[in-house]
Amino acid sequence: MKSTCKFCWLISLVLAVALGLGVYKVVVVGSVAPYADGRVSVLLLPNERNKVLAEMRGLLESVQAVTEAAVAGDMAAIETTARAVGMAAAEAESPAMMSKLPLEFKTLGLATHKAFDDLADLAAGGAEPMAVIANLSQVMLNCTACHQGYRLGVVGENDE
Ligand code: HEC
Secondary structure, eight states, rough: HHOOOOOOOHHHHHHHHHHHHHHHHIIIOEEEEEEETOOEEEEEOOHHHHHHHHHHHHHHHHHHHHHHHHHOOOHHHHHHHHHTSHHHHHHTOOOHHTSSSHHHHHHHHHHHHHHHHHHHHHTTTTTTHHHHHHHHHHHHHHHHHHHHHEEEEETGGOOO
């Protein structure tokens, strides 16, 4: 049954391409739209956007607390603060929301959480306060890079 098999191959090919495009959309592209000021909008549900923004405010609080602790020479406080926004904090993200984030956004976000774990290790390893500040300034290049490229929008806002 040569012709049936050709048909099977065709169906398989179509399915493979569809699957590939689906994976590409979910893993690489995400749910995005261009925005008037040149940044890319990541389009989320209102509650997802609120959750990410709350996490962001938490990151800013961590940066403030690490700076304050470094000035005071309190390395234990730096370790605790940085660890709280390390990779453990990233594990709570919902897969549904992760699928809406572009690959670069996910990469920068995870790199930032990982960098806070490294900062905690640095503080725990007896680093000097200035070395912590120097490391933090490098971590913050992730904040500024992501903020330069992206904003958070709500699904449907660009359809109006
Ligand atoms: C992976 C991308 C990414 C990284 C990394 C990132 N941010 Fe953000 N952040 C965003 C986006 C997107 C917004 C929303 C901006 C908008 O919609 O205009 C935001 C918003 C914020 C806000 C505003 C919150 C609010 O309630 O409006 C703060 C504060 C903030 N980020 C702090 C930080 C700090 C501090 C870091 C680094 C330690 C950081 N962010 C790292 C993407 C990121």
